[in-house]
Structures are given as C-alpha cells and as structure tokens.
Amino acid sequence: MQIRDLVRRRTPLGWKQLVHSKGRMAIATAGVAFAVLLIFMQLGFMNMLFESAVMIHRQLNADIVLVSSTSRDFASPGTFPRSRLLQAVGVPGVADAEALYVTPRDWIKQSETNRGERAQMLMIGVRPDFAAFRDPEIAAQLPLLVETGTALFDRKTRGNFIPFRQAIERGERPQTELGGRTVTLVGTMQIGSSFGSEGVLIVSDQTFFEFALNRVPSAPSVGLVNVAPDHDAAGVAAAIRARFGTYDDTMVMTMEDFIEHSKGRMRRDSAISFVFTFGTIIGMIVGVVIVLEILSADVHDHLAEYATFKAMGFSNRALLGVVFEQSLILSVAGFVPGLLVSLGLYAVVRSALTMPIAMTVERLVLVFGLAVTMCALSGALAMRRVRKADPADVF
Amino acid sequence: MELSRLSHWYGAGETRRQVLFELDLVIPRGEVVFLMGPSGCGKTTILTLVGGLRSVQQGSVRVAGRELAGANEARLIANRRQCGFIFQAHNLHRSLTARENVRMGLEAQGRGLPPDADERSERMLAVVGLADHANKFQHQLSGGQRQRVAIARALVAEPPLILADEPTAALDRQTGHDVVALLRRVARERGMTVLMVTHDNRVLDFADRLLEMEDGRIVAARPGAAAAAPVNP
Ligand SMILES: Nc1ncnc2c1ncn2[C@@H]1O[C@H](COP(=O)(O)OP(=O)(O)OP(=O)(O)O)[C@@H](O)[C@H]1O
Ligand SMILES: [Mg+2]
Numbered sequence: 001m002q003i004r005d006l007v008r009r010r011t012p013l014g015w016k017q018l019v020h021s022k023g024r025m026a027i028a029t030a031g032v033a034f035a036v037l038l039i040f041m042q043l044g045f046m047n048m049l050f051e052s053a054v055m056i057h058r059q060l061n062a063d064i065v066l067v068s069s070t071s072r073d074f075a076s077p078g079t080f081p082r083s084r085l086l087q088a089v090g091v092p093g094v095a096d097a098e099a100l101y102v103t104p105r106d107w108i109k110q111s112e113t114n115r116g117e118r119a120q121m122l123m124i125g126v127r128p129d130f131a132a133f134r135d136p137e138i139a140a141q142l143p144l145l146v147e148t149g150t151a152l153f154d155r156k157t158r159g160n161f162i163p164f165r166q167a168i169e170r171g172e173r174p175q176t177e178l179g180g181r182t183v184t185l186v187g188t189m190q191i192g193s194s195f196g197s198e199g200v201l202i203v204s205d206q207t208f209f210e211f212a213l214n215r216v217p218s219a220p221s222v223g224l225v226n227v228a229p230d231h232d233a234a235g236v237a238a239a240i241r242a243r244f245g246t247y248d249d250t251m252v253m254t255m256e257d258f259i260e261h262s263k264g265r266m267r268r269d270s271a272i273s274f275v276f277t278f279g280t281i282i283g284m285i286v287g288v289v290i291v292l293e294i295l296s297a298d299v300h301d302h303l304a305e306y307a308t309f310k311a312m313g314f315s316n317r318a319l320l321g322v323v324f325e326q327s328l329i330l331s332v333a334g335f336v337p338g339l340l341v342s343l344g345l346y347a348v349v350r351s352a353l354t355m356p357i358a359m360t361v362e363r364l365v366l367v368f369g370l371a372v373t374m375c376a377l378s379g380a381l382a383m384r385r386v387r388k389a390d391p392a393d394v395f
Numbered sequence: 396m397e398l399s400r401l402s403h404w405y406g407a408g409e410t411r412r413q414v415l416f417e418l419d420l421v422i423p424r425g426e427v428v429f430l431m432g433p434s435g436c437g438k439t440t441i442l443t444l445v446g447g448l449r450s451v452q453q454g455s456v457r458v459a460g461r462e463l464a465g466a467n468e469a470r471l472i473a474n475r476r477q478c479g480f481i482f483q484a485h486n487l488h489r490s491l492t493a494r495e496n497v498r499m500g501l502e503a504q505g506r507g508l509p510p511d512a513d514e515r516s517e518r519m520l521a522v523v524g525l526a527d528h529a530n531k532f533q534h535q536l537s538g539g540q541r542q543r544v545a546i547a548r549a550l551v552a553e554p555p556l557i558l559a560d561e562p563t564a565a566l567d568r569q570t571g572h573d574v575v576a577l578l579r580r581v582a583r584e585r586g587m588t589v590l591m592v593t594h595d596n597r598v599l600d601f602a603d604r605l606l607e608m609e610d611g612r613i614v615a616a617r618p619g620a621a622a623a624a625p626v627n628p
Contacts, residue, residue, distance in 0.1 A: 009507030020490035308486040312503040313476035
C-alpha cells in the first residue's frame, strides 16, 4: 500500500530515460544477462562436481552409514572393525546391517593402440544376496557375481567403452586385467565417474578378497544400516553411537550427513570452490563494468537535465534515486533472460553429458541477489557524477 | 525580495574578480521588473544568487523574508522551491512529454506528485495555450511552444517569485512578444513577482520597472510602460 503510493507519487524518470534510448537499454540488459548466465553456469558446474562425487552415496540402500573415524569420503573410506557392525545390529530400531568393501584398483582399459592403458577403478565388494544398491538393474544382476572373478561394469566409466559394452550386451563375457589378475565382466550398470576414479566395478565379497589380498573380512570399509519402519534414522544413529560408547574408531552418520560430510571434504580439500568462485567473481566484474559504462553514459547525457531539476528544487537524493531506479530495472531486465538461457544450457548439459546439473531455489535467489548487488554497485559508481551537476550552470 | 550591499566574486587568488558591487534593490510583491545591461555586467549572477543556485558571499539576499546569506543546502533547496525558473534555453527533459515536464515542477516541491498533478499540469498547459500538446515530446514542438512549456513548468507550483534569464533570446520577434505577454499576464493574475533579464527592446512594454546595470552596479532605474497601464496591454 505504502510502496504503491511511493511508486505512483513520483515520475519514473530512470525508466523513461532507459526506454527513450532503447539501444543503450538493450546493451545493458544483454550485459547483465551475460553476467547472470556466466554466474549460473559457474555455480551449476561447481555443484555438479560436488553432486557427481556423491552420486554413489545416493545409490546405496542404507539409512545410516558406519565408516572409519578417519574416513574422507566414499572413495577413500578406510576400514573399521566388523564387530561394530555386529554391535549395531543389536540396537533397537536397526533392521539390518551389512558390510561393504571398497578399494581403488588399477585395471587395463582399452585404448587406441591395442595394448591397453592403465586406469584406476573403484572396486566395491558386497555379499551377492544383500540388496546394497537401490537401482533395480544392479539388484537383478547381483546373483551373477556368485561366480568368483566376475564383476559388473559401470557403463558411465570415463572413456570409450562401447566395444566392451556391446560385447556384454551380446552375452559375451569380455575379460581384462584387474590388480594383476583376470576379471570377467558379466553385466553393466550405471553409477558414473567421480573424482579419483574413472568408474566403478561391483564384485562379490569373495571376489573382492581375491583381488585385494591385503583386505580381510573383519575390516570392512562402509557399513550399511537400514532402520526398521517407524524409526527415524537420526534417532537410531544416536542410539548406535551410544552403544559404541568409548570406542571412537567408527563414525555413525545418517545418509544425508554422510553426503554432506563427503561434499564438505571436497569443498575444503579441492580447488573446485576456489576456481568456480573466481569464475563467479569474473562474471560479476563483467556485469559491473558493462552496467557502469551504460549508466555513466546516461548520467553524462542528462547532466543538463539533472542540473535543471536541481535548480527547480530537486534534492541530490531524489536524483540519485533515478540512477538507483535504473540499476534495479537493469538487474531485473537482465536476470530474466539470463535465467532462461541458463535453464536451457542446464538441460543441454544434462542430456548431452548426463551430468547431474539442476537449478535450485537457493541458487536462483543467490544469483538474483548478486545481479542486484552488481547493478547497485555500478549505480553507486555512476551516481558520483550526478553530484557534479551544478544548478548554477543552467543559466 | 530584497538585496542589500550584495557583492560577489568569481575565481580565487590571482584570478579573483569582483562582478557585483554592493548592490541594493527592493522588489515588492507582485512587481514585474526587467534587468538590462551589457553582456558580462552580472545579470545572471544576480538571478543565481536570488534563486539560491549559488551561495551568497557578502551582503544579504532576502526572498520572502528568508535570508540566503549563510544558508545551508537545505535552506537553499527550500528557496529554489519558492522560485520558478525560466531559462534562455527551454531545458525540457527529452524523455518526457509536455505534461510530464510540467509535472516535474510539482514533483520538485519534494513531496512527491500530488494526486491532482496531471490535472494541474494540463490546466497550466491550457493557460499557456498548449492544451492540445500535452502528450507531445519536445522534438514534436516548435521553439516557442517549448518555451511556453518551460513557462508552464515554472509556474505550475505557483511560486511567489519568477526568475527568467533572456527567455526570448531563442525566439523570433512575434513569438518572443507573445511569450513575455503571457508571462506577464499569468504573473499578474496570480500576484507573482517577476525578475527577468532581457536584451530585447521589443518586450520592454511589459515591465513595471526597468533596471539598467553596468559593471556590477545598477546605474539607472525607470518605470516601465506597463506601470502606467494596470491591465493587460
Ligand atoms: N562561473 C563563473 N566563473 C568565473 N567567472 C564567471 C562565472 N560566471 C560568470 N562569470 C563572469 O562574471 C561576469 C558576470 O557574468 P554574468 O553571467 O552574471 O553576466 P551577464 O550579465 O549575465 O552577461 P550576459 O548578458 O552575457 O549573459 C562575467 O564577466 C563573466 O565572465
Ligand atoms: Mg547572462
């Protein structure tokens, strides 16, 4: 009500001036849109990297996760005593608990020359009769792993694996070298590459110990705990923690906490945040420079009018409001097309690269805030010239 | 309006130069006074001091009982709102229509746009004979029409004092004559005081009093032709 009054009670000079010089308005809008696009892509890619690192977490069929206290993330989880898992099973509210064995292993992948090339895969060992993964495709193929020396192969492994894949789909069982032994690929599934490893191989626990001679059943990497219906994960996790008492070799986290824990590690330990924050700042600078250029030119063109208005009794503040109004208009006018193009590019990235990139409300609000800040900053810089308009000059 | 012992200097140090010398002048309410004199004698300087566009350096300027010597920015702005300015160039805003330009005269009062701003602006445009041109931009108006819009803008808030600096300089003979006649008629009807600088001999008939300046001093004052004739010429 009061805001409507304010708007109606003054002439929207900033708007009128912008509309009057359409070319200028178009350039400024395009500049803001470009900056907004740049920022959306930077933040989107950054989040995509964090998300791709926890894609495997989201695949796991567990409400609560046990890992070593020294654990970094899923790819380097360390080990903890299997007896913790047995302790957890006894806690009220726990439906079942099973061990997962994880280790990175070199394998020989196909290459241009027929000799092959070494690369690192993440090998996950699991009891074939335990539903460790949510994906029904994986669950259906786990029984195949009962035969030792077999593995499920990750279609999304980085690199060109089309011949491998086609062979498996034809029902053949291609073989390659894994950790100095021969592994037979009996099926494909989809998890995706993350940092550190190029892809994932799922094997049975028996196969795991054959390929990883230094690993023993009593030292699993990740404990998957499911809670009974009508129990909440956080409460049960606290109960398990209480059961462990003074044993501090194992962390108990809900799946959400584990995901945040892994992302947080990545945020702190990698240069990703820095690189993309830098990109975002560059985007802001581009926006500020373009908008400042346009607003300054507009102020310069209207100095005589501003001086006249001052002579008529307008205060400095009222005229600074004109520039501020213009910067707000430009931030909104540029944000909308910038957002639309970004949504389009996100869709392209999703379908062409099959990477998990999505718009979030938080990011939308954040980038809109940045766009307004950007334009307000340019406005504040351009305003300095308004003060120079001298009412005594108009005669 | 009252000036007493008003002096003014431009520049600083070596180049400091006095342009007004201890001026005394009283203009009673409702009088129409024309100020004449050779170029550079200080006419515009007087207008800017009276209007509160420049700070008073020495002497005193009182407008409607308000002292401008030593006034702060807020007092100067308050004074500007009491004055209607008409410039040599029309100084209209090119992104605004005639009505919106006139309306700025109301908005300049610092209380936003009054609810009846558009009606008042249109009435004022009708007074200056531009009722049919309210929605036109300046590039669609002739020189005389633009100057009449500028007059409407200066008068719309009904300021007690009109300050005009050679408003006819850019106009042809007949248009200049009409514009000043209009200005005088409206000012008279509303009891406004007018201080107008002019070089234009053809409009002197409209003054109550004519002041001659030379080198920063008022050297002669004589009654204008209009002083004798109380009604519109
Ligand atoms: N801002 C300024 N800085 C320095 N000197 C100035 C300034 N403005 C005016 N002057 C000088 O002061 C003197 C008086 O100027 P003013 O503008 O008052 O003259 P004027 O009578 O209006 O002349 P004109 O008829 O040409 O408009 C002139 O000599 C001018 O050169
Ligand atoms: Mg002058």
